[in-house]
Amino acid sequence: MTSLLALDASSSACSVALWMDGNVIGRVEHAPRGHTRRLMPMIDALLDEAGIARGSLDAIAYGHGPGSFTGIRIAAGVAQGIAYGLERPLLGISTLRALALSAWCGDGAGLVMPALDARLGELYVALYQVDQGRPEVLMADSVMAPEALKLPSCQPWSITMIGSGVSLKDRLSDEVRECVGATLEHREPEACDIVQLAAMDFASGLITSPQEALPIYLRDQVVSSKR
Template sequence: MFAVKKVLAIDTTTQACSVALSLGNSVSSRFQLASREHTRLLLPMVNDLLSEAGVKLTELDALAFTRGPGSFTGIRIGFSVIQGLALGGDLPVLPVSSLETLAHTACRQLFIEDSYRLLPMFDARMDEVYWSVFEWNGVELTRLTPDNLSPPETIILPHSRLPLAVIGDGWHYAERIDLYPTIEASALLPDARDVLTIAIPEIENGALMAIDEVKPLYLRDKVSWQKRKRLRENKPISGTGT
């Protein structure tokens, strides 16, 4: 088993930008709403945490990050920064799911102590959502489905008698989803502190990877993203006619 002491984690998959540093017995972090500001904020946040802790990049044991799904631009920015840090510090990495991270963020921030089903979901635009289903027993989170991309009305949850918590901005499609959650937390965003929660046990069990073995998780293919970009660029400007 790998003894983890120093791990740096980042998340840039939504409109939030966050960084967390674990030194074994303590965790320090930065979290900021940063729509379209990830490029400007991310590296200074990393440098601030390392400087405050008196830790050099090369002294870290590993890097952890959310590889997706989520914002296409945010994923690319986060992955590019992790690539640079991993190569610059000769460090192994561990990618985690942004939806699983959000589920852990909900359990921590909402103080969920009872058993629940959790449905983290992001608005994926183009009339679709990224979503996954987990079960929380008050201590551990168990994945019940893979990360998915689909129209909101096609979400199908595994059968369970447990109450449901829905987390994330994908819930603004609530009228199209035949679900009745006990907890609704549409404003919650994933936090890098919870990337550490997922990553550290996996790193200790030897799940580390080289950066060239890792790819971002977009779920939506490149053709669909290009189609969305063309539609956005061809959209008429209000007041100028068609």
Template sequence: MKILALDTTSGACSVALHCDGRTAEQFVKAERDHTRRLLPMVDRVLGDAGLRLADLDALAVSRGPGSFTGLRIAISCAQGLAFAADKPVVPVSSLAALAAGARRAHPEWRGGAIASALDARMQQLYWSVYGLEAPNDSLLPEAVEDPDQVAQRLRESDLPQPLYGAGPGWHYLAPSSDRAGAPLREADLESAIHARDIAELALPLLQGGAAVRAEELEPLYLRNEVTWKKRQKIRAR
């Protein structure tokens, strides 16, 4: 299988090619210039492998949650490439990819569950929890919530233990903050989303029939859904 994966969800830009069991990646930390960087990185990983878009089985991209602008850049690029090459696209959870990357970087965490958290701004987190056996399936629904809500839900949950944290969103509940911390054995706030993890998570999804046509690809913002529900409640009063 040959899968090209893209990500610009947060403060990094990455492109990876999973080719017959091996994965090569271009990764750069960059808060801006994702639009300018992305296509040259695509050309580089394909060129290094001696492949063209037509040689791919599919593309994969982070479908969110994450920043509005970051998600739109990678998704728009994936749509354009997939449409031009007539290839399907596999949408992958950014939070699942974050957890997979942390598990790869921390082999000592392999026995526990990993809670992924991205900074959703407005004093909130995008977060969920992932286990080892089914890395694409969240153990709790992906959500955008206040830090205190997150900490309470984790304390009241019966999630597998030990529980580790991955991602910059956990800074809201770090020991240095003025909030009660989440019940995490350890947290890596420097964990980032990597396209290589998106590519590898996309493989079983592609084999399971989860790919979509380019025009069907949609980002998952979460915050828009929450805002809409709040508006509905207000109108119902």
């Protein structure tokens, strides 16, 4: 039996999930600034609920970002520590890719623009085509001002925009905004979606070693100054 553990701390939510040969169970807690304190107890409780020992896990997955700079560092560190201790591989999963899957699972959306408020007046944004639960990249994860966003080609798009970045929708160009047919603002990345994507990647051999656990910030400079 293939068993994968996933965790995410990229937003105000803290979540963990288990994949067990296609069955997924998970836990979510809204714990702003409490991720360090809550992640390990949540993992232990989930493993106890499933009756699985840590040593039975085949790999560890984590939301590698983009998202909260502190949160994705915490997730990478915890995942790395568990993977080192168990001598298991890691799978870093894009939080935007996870949001794309969430839109498909919950709302049947096929063309998805996951967008997170990146602060500093910018968006973390991507575009995915989701077919049978498999998000395919149409526009890679990026950080940019909403006004700078351009769709990859001129088509009669009908896009579902998902995530906290929906709050910046009015700053998109008229051309892009007219292509957004539905919005799902109050949705955050969760480990249940991350673990499903991790299962796909694991089956394809897309794994890394524990020392390669890296948060993906997308933005080089994370501190702004006031003048």
